[in-house]
Amino acid sequence: MMGSDEKDRKFATTLARGLSVLRAFRASDDGLTHTQIAERTGLPKPTLTRLTYTLSQLGYLSHAGRNDKFRLGPSVLLLGSVAQVSISFVEMASEAMQKLADSSGTLALIAMQDADRMMLARTWRPQNTASIWLEPGHRLDLFGSSSGLATLAAMGEEQFAALSPTEDQRAMRQRGYEQLLERGFVITPADTQYTRRIHAVSVPFFAGEYGAPVSFTCGALPKDLDLERMEQEVGPALRDLVRDLERRTGRAPTLARRG
Structure with missing residues (x-):
């Protein structure tokens, strides 16, 4: 870059x-x-x-x-300290994200686009449960992670074009967009995952402070978070958490902002 x-x-x-x-x-x-x-x-x-x-x-x-x-x-x-105060949605979501981490046994996190990567901005580890260890500052693939897919699917066309995407990456983004329309969360298809060692589900949230979407994500080892749990339990819970946050902050649904 x-x-x-x-x-x-x-x-x-x-x-x-x-x-x-x-x-x-x-x-x-x-x-x-x-x-x-x-x-x-x-x-x-x-x-x-x-x-x-x-x-x-x-x-x-x-x-x-x-x-x-x-x-x-x-x-x-x-x-x-100044940034943390100005990014109010993170603190507003903190209690709910910790509860979701505890109830689902997953690492809950917020990730933000950092050039061609996704950077973890905040994490919540489940209490009294072993979980994957990722910390703020850790970076994930933009193309290949569920956090990246949610952000790509929700960003405007101009922002996406600036990444100079390949046709395969355009197709990947479209699959994520269709998932958001159908169920409100994304799971990276197996053929595009950057790692098979972590299963994760993500929901985009439009951060007005940045003028761009960020991703709310829950992840765990495959043995602790299989596809059924992601689709039937964790994904819907994370989607409802983000939708409640949108209502509390007065933000329009993220997909409504995609140009």
């Missing part, structure tokens, strides 16, 4: 590289070394050294000493 973006004269490559450093951090990290950041970003060492120095000076990274690992700094925490 970076290669095509760098050809855009309006695209600020240095800024993008700096942000890629911040995006390299995951919730489970106990700090990252220069080498680890380089592995995750693909940036050359001289460039990375300048970026980490600048980000540290601005408070976006903290670095106590020469041999210490880099950690996200107070400026990032401040941005996160």
Whole structure:
């Protein structure tokens, strides 16, 4: 994605590289070394050294000493706090998502499009039940995950065209759209799944804060979430949760916004 973006004269490559450093951090990290950041970003060492120095000076990274690992700094925490307050639908859905995670024994999550991937923005693990372990910041395939399929099916044609989709990807999106029309949730067909190790069902929600759909998803290991449960139990429950959220926030159904 970076290669095509760098050809855009309006695209600020240095800024993008700096942000890629911040995006390299995951919730489970106990700090990252220069080498680890380089592995995750693909940036050359001289460039990375300048970026980490600048980000540290601005408070976006903290670095106590020469041999210490880099950690996200107070400026990032401040941005996160502001973002969390401004994205009201996440907190409004939190209690219901935790209840659904507990009752279904699945990992419930909200995922948002991040270029050609889906990034987990929030997760709810079922209490007293073993479940798959995915954390905020983890990225899924846009084409091949149920979260991606729900987002693709609900996004406008202009947004979709910007992804330069193949004919197979257009057909995949259409199948997702038909699922939403028929039952209000999507399950990625077996022939397009990016992994067979996780079963998941998703429902799109139009996030006015972003002007784009995000995906509400429940997922688990195939032995714990078979096709029948997805179709008859978890999918309908997740659909009803999102529809209730639409009513509470005064949002129109997501498909009504697709152009």
